Amino acid sequence: MATVTLENLRKSYGKTEVIHGVDIDITDGEFIVIVGPSGCGKSTLLRMVAGLETVTSGDIQIDGRNVNSVEPMDRDIAMVFQNYALYPHMSVFDNMAYGLKIAKVPKDEIAKRVANAAEILQLEPYLKRKPRELSGGQRQRVAMGRAIVRKPAVFLFDEPLSNLDAKLRVQMRLEIKALQRDLGVTSLYVTHDQVEAMTLADRMIVMNSGVADQIGKPLDVYADPATEFVAGFIGSPPTNFLDAGQLGRRVEGGAKVGIRPEHIRIVPQTETDFAGKVVYSEPLGAETLVHLKLLDGEDVTVRQEGALPIPEEGESCGLSWEAKDEMIFSEDGSRVRQSGS
Amino acid sequence: MAHGFAMEKRVTFKGMWLPLLLIAPQIVITAVFFFYPAGQAIWQSLFIPDPFGLSMQWVGLGNFEFLLKDPFYRASFVTTAIFSTLVTVVSMGVALYLAVLADRLIKGSGTYRTLLIWPYAVAPAVAGVLWLFMFNTRVGVVTWYLGLLGYDWNHVLNDSEAMGLVVVASAWGRVSYNFLFFLAGLQAIPKSVIEAAAIDGARFWTRFRTIVFPLLSPTTFFLLVVNIIYAFFETFGVIHTITGGGPQQATTILVYKVYSDGFVGQDLGSSAAQSVILLVIVSILTVVQFKYIERRVHY
Numbered sequence: 001m002a003t004v005t006l007e008n009l010r011k012s013y014g015k016t017e018v019i020h021g022v023d024i025d026i027t028d029g030e031f032i033v034i035v036g037p038s039g040c041g042k043s044t045l046l047r048m049v050a051g052l053e054t055v056t057s058g059d060i061q062i063d064g065r066n067v068n069s070v071e072p073m074d075r076d077i078a079m080v081f082q083n084y085a086l087y088p089h090m091s092v093f094d095n096m097a098y099g100l101k102i103a104k105v106p107k108d109e110i111a112k113r114v115a116n117a118a119e120i121l122q123l124e125p126y127l128k129r130k131p132r133e134l135s136g137g138q139r140q141r142v143a144m145g146r147a148i149v150r151k152p153a154v155f156l157f158d159e160p161l162s163n164l165d166a167k168l169r170v171q172m173r174l175e176i177k178a179l180q181r182d183l184g185v186t187s188l189y190v191t192h193d194q195v196e197a198m199t200l201a202d203r204m205i206v207m208n209s210g211v212a213d214q215i216g217k218p219l220d221v222y223a224d225p226a227t228e229f230v231a232g233f234i235g236s237p238p239t240n241f242l243d244a245g246q247l248g249r250r251v252e253g254g255a256k257v258g259i260r261p262e263h264i265r266i267v268p269q270t271e272t273d274f275a276g277k278v279v280y281s282e283p284l285g286a287e288t289l290v291h292l293k294l295l296d297g298e299d300v301t302v303r304q305e306g307a308l309p310i311p312e313e314g315e316s317c318g319l320s321w322e323a324k325d326e327m328i329f330s331e332d333g334s335r336v337r338q339s340g341s
Numbered sequence: 342m343a344h345g346f347a348m349e350k351r352v353t354f355k356g357m358w359l360p361l362l363l364i365a366p367q368i369v370i371t372a373v374f375f376f377y378p379a380g381q382a383i384w385q386s387l388f389i390p391d392p393f394g395l396s397m398q399w400v401g402l403g404n405f406e407f408l409l410k411d412p413f414y415r416a417s418f419v420t421t422a423i424f425s426t427l428v429t430v431v432s433m434g435v436a437l438y439l440a441v442l443a444d445r446l447i448k449g450s451g452t453y454r455t456l457l458i459w460p461y462a463v464a465p466a467v468a469g470v471l472w473l474f475m476f477n478t479r480v481g482v483v484t485w486y487l488g489l490l491g492y493d494w495n496h497v498l499n500d501s502e503a504m505g506l507v508v509v510a511s512a513w514g515r516v517s518y519n520f521l522f523f524l525a526g527l528q529a530i531p532k533s534v535i536e537a538a539a540i541d542g543a544r545f546w547t548r549f550r551t552i553v554f555p556l557l558s559p560t561t562f563f564l565l566v567v568n569i570i571y572a573f574f575e576t577f578g579v580i581h582t583i584t585g586g587g588p589q590q591a592t593t594i595l596v597y598k599v600y601s602d603g604f605v606g607q608d609l610g611s612s613a614a615q616s617v618i619l620l621v622i623v624s625i626l627t628v629v630q631f632k633y634i635e636r637r638v639h640y
Contacts, residue, residue, distance in 0.1 A: 052536050073542040085533035089555045098551075099541035146541070 002063035002076070002153035002186055003028050004049065009058035011044055011210075018044055020210045021058065029184040031177075035197035036207030037233065043158055045207070046190045050156050051075050063153060078147035079156040082163060084139045086131040086146075092118075093127040096145045103150075117145040120179070137168045144176070148183065155180070157189040161196065173199060194234050198222070206230045228333035231258045237289060237301045240264070244328065246296055247274075254328040254336045261303035263325035266290065266311060269318040276300055276319060278311045292317065379620060385613035392607055404614035413590060414598070414615075421594040424508060425572035432512035433564055436519030441549070443520075444527040454524070461517035465575060469582030472510035496584065500591035503584045507592050510583060511576040519564050526560035527553065566630040570623060595619055 004026040011019035019041045026032050034042040047053040049060055051072035060067050067075050078099075086095050093114055100110045118124045121141040131139055140160060147155055160176070161169045177200055180187050191197055197204045198218045206214045206221060206229075214226040218234075225231035231239040239258040247257055269275050276292035279299075288310050290302040300319065311317055328336040354360045386404050388397040408414045443453055463471070475483045476496060484494045496502040530553060538548045554561075574596050580586060586593035586601055593601065596619060603612025 050536075050540060052539070071544075072536070072539045073544065077540060079537065079540050081533045081537060083531065083533055085531065085537035087534060087538070087552060098538070098543075102542040102547060146537075150541070 003061075004154055004186055004188070005059070005061040005064075006045075006049070007059040007061070009045070009048065009060065010056045011041070011048060011053065012056045017056075018210050019048070019056075022205070022212045024205060024212070024215055026186060026188070029186055031180050031187045031189065031200060031202045033189045033191060033197040033201035033204040034207060035191055035194055035201075035204055035233075038192055039209075040207040041210040042190045042192075042205075042207045046156055046158055046188055049154070049188060050077060050079050076153040077156055078150050078152040078154075079158065080140075080143045080147050080160045082159040084131075084143040084160075084163075086139060086142055088131055091128050091130060092123060092134070092142050092145075095131065095142055096149050099146065099150045113149045113151075114145070117149045120148070121145050136164050137172065140164060140172060144179070148179070153186065155185050155187040155189075157187065159191055160189075162191070162193070169196075176200065194236065198234070206233060208233075225258075225327065226335055228256060228258065228329040228335075231327055231329070235260060237261050237303065239327070240300045241329075242294075242298055242300070243296075246298075252336070253330045255331040256329045258327040258329060259321050259325055261289070261301045264300065264302045264319055264321045266302055266304065266308075267318045267320045269316060272318040272320045274319040275316055278313055278315045278317060280313055281310050283310055290317075292319070382613045382616040382620070385609060386617045387610075389610040400610065404610045405618075408611060408614055408618070416590060417593050417595055417598045420504075420590070420592065421573065424504065424511075424576075424592070424594050425569050427504075427508040428511045428515065428572040428576065429565065429568040431508060432515035432568060433519050433523075433561070435512070436516045436564075437523050439516070440520050440523035440527055441553075443524055457520050458517045460514050463514055464578065465511070465514060466578035466582050468514045469507075469510055469579040472506060472513070472579075473583045476506055496588075498588055500588060503588055503592050507576070507580050507583050511572065511579045515568060515571060519568065522560050522564055523557070526557045530556050563630070566626055570626055573619070573623065573626075595622075 004024075006022050006024050006026075009019060009022045010017060022045060024032070034045060036042045044053055048055055049062075051067065051070060055068045062075060062077070087098065090098065096114045096117060097110050100113065105113075114127070115124075118127055121144055123138065123141055123145060126134060126138060126142075131142065134142065140163075143160065157176070161172050164172060173196055176189075189196075189200060191200075201218050203215060203217055204221060205212050208227070208229040214221055214230045221230060222234055225234065225239075228241065232241070239260050241256045241258050244254045244257050274294065276294040279291045279293050281291070282289040283306065286306045288304050288306055288308065290304065290311055292300045292302065294300055302319070330336050385397075387399060387401060389400050389404070390397045439457060443450055443457070446453060460468070475481050476494065478484055478495050478497055481494070487494045494502060496506045534552060534556075535548060538552045543551065573594070576594070577596050577600065580592055580594065580597050581600075584592045586597045595615065599612050599615045599619065602608045602615065606612075
């Protein structure tokens with residue numbers, strides 16, 4: 001159990017800075033998800049916390065102790081890797097017991113802890129097998145088991161589900177969440193999948209080219225993105241961005257208007273100034289995604305109830321939304337707040 | 342190597358002539374340079390020729406009988422065992438050490454690697470001469486420095502110094518070869534496995550002992566067999582140039598004894614019998630290599 005604090009954390013490779021100062025206070029037991037597209041520096045950030053990458057400047061504190069120059073083994077952390085990084089020549093039992101053996105934990109205590117972890121993760125029938133004799137999901141569990149038997153202060157997850165198929169991913173996601181709740185261990189979880197981020201996180205850090213664009217609770221981030229990047233990255237299908245000038249929205253410094261697909265309604269053309277042609281519709285059952293092209297060539301996606309009539313391809317429709325749902329962004333992508341809103 | 346044979350592609354030929362034609366060069370080479378001499382050796386090992394090579398007398402297994410009773414031949418076995426063990430251990434140990442260092446290197450690893458590979462290009466006999474000059478009892482630079490330290494180096498008279506010198510000279514050229522394989526083996530171990538072990542609390546030496554070395558075992562086993570075969574046979578040039586098998590018989594390994602008994606001692610029958618014994622030994626080593634490399638060492 002521990003708090004983790006990152007203070008103006010920076011990382012450079014030679015002259016290229018890849019992490020441009022990240023600050024966050026993580027409270028004990030919190031589940032933090034670092035999310036962003038590939039190359040945004042999220043894995044580097046995690047590996048710095050793990051001690052696998054050096055810190056160029058800034059501070060990392062685990063439970064109030066500065067660990068900048070502390071070796072990974074002395075940081076009281078456990079990490080689950082994307083490719084699981086199991087020891088191929090050891091049995092499942094030995095994989096999980098490895099860290100405990102090194103820590104010179106008594107044999108009966110090791111047996112007890114591994115048995116306990118195996119029970120939680122349903123690995124009991126496989127303890128004698130080698131990793132290569134396991135399926136992807138089982139390997140994933142062994143990697144989790146290896147992390148939990150050591151009872152670390154902090155769990156680090158580096159895209160642990162990205163090698164699993166879609167169905168297993170959803171299942172493991174729920175299990176990780178439940179496990180983290182049960183154990184109450186402070187966790188940092190890296191993913192590029194915004195659905196994983198939304199569902200797992202107590203708070204999430206949205207990374208964009210080495211900058212933490214926004215840190216907050218998933219729903220807060222969704223409802224109130226701080227930058228154009230966050231608005232576009234969080235949410236599927238992504239936010240529609242329209243030219244502010246074309247829309248006639250005169251807000252100082254505003255260049256673009258973002259509207260989430262679910263906030264746009266298709267209405268008769270007589271009721272609105274905005275119209276577009278339907279390019280194609282995707283009926284998904286519970287909802288329908290309608291992709292349109294506006295008269296000035298901009299693409300817009302509308303998400304509507306599955307029960308509503310599905311517009312025909314090529315049909316012209318009017319589009320309408322409420323002014324309060326508009327998010328205005330400046331040229332450089334930052335959010336422009338209108339006074340009083 | 343042990344892995345990598347999985348993606349086999351089979352081509353089937355319709356007729357019989359094309360495949361025969363295609364393997365013919367290999368068959369011819371093997372026949373002329375292996376089966377024919379090997380057959381000759383086996384045949385000759387059953388005879389004793391007279392000193393002028395004009396007539397041969399059938400002795401059956403007499404040559405072998407004599408060899409097994411011969412204290413010099415038995416001594417040569419012991420010498421070979423000591424020599425090949427030392428060469429293998431030294432060359433593999435040094436190579437592994439250098440490979441571990443090179444594996445940690447990020448900058449300049451290309452240069453480092455190239456420099457380490459060079460000795461492999463030096464022919465054993467040339468390497469022997471090189472070392473001989475450095476350790477020459479009168480003009481050798483190492484001998485001179487050792488003299489300054491108060492050590493009187495003389496491998497011409499001292500058994501163990503002679504053995505030490507041929508071991509070092511033989512191992513030296515071999516380090517490059519072993520280094521390449523060890524480095525490739527080390528680089529094939531996923532970085533994340535090492536990192537996981539580091540996070541699990543294992544420090545460098547523990548990681549090496551419990552993770553790296555076991556994962557290197559296919560490479561190590563392969564090199565072990567290859568190096569033993571090297572020490573048995575290919576070190577002839579080094580021994581011939583440095584010690585000529587001496588002093589007395591201190592560095593006469595089996596393959597050198599084949600030469601000295603046969604071509605110097607003119608005992609062609611015994612020499613042939615010794616070749617046959619070596620042939621058996623190398624066959625066993627090869628079988629061991631093929632049998633175990635696929636199974637035992639694979640995790």
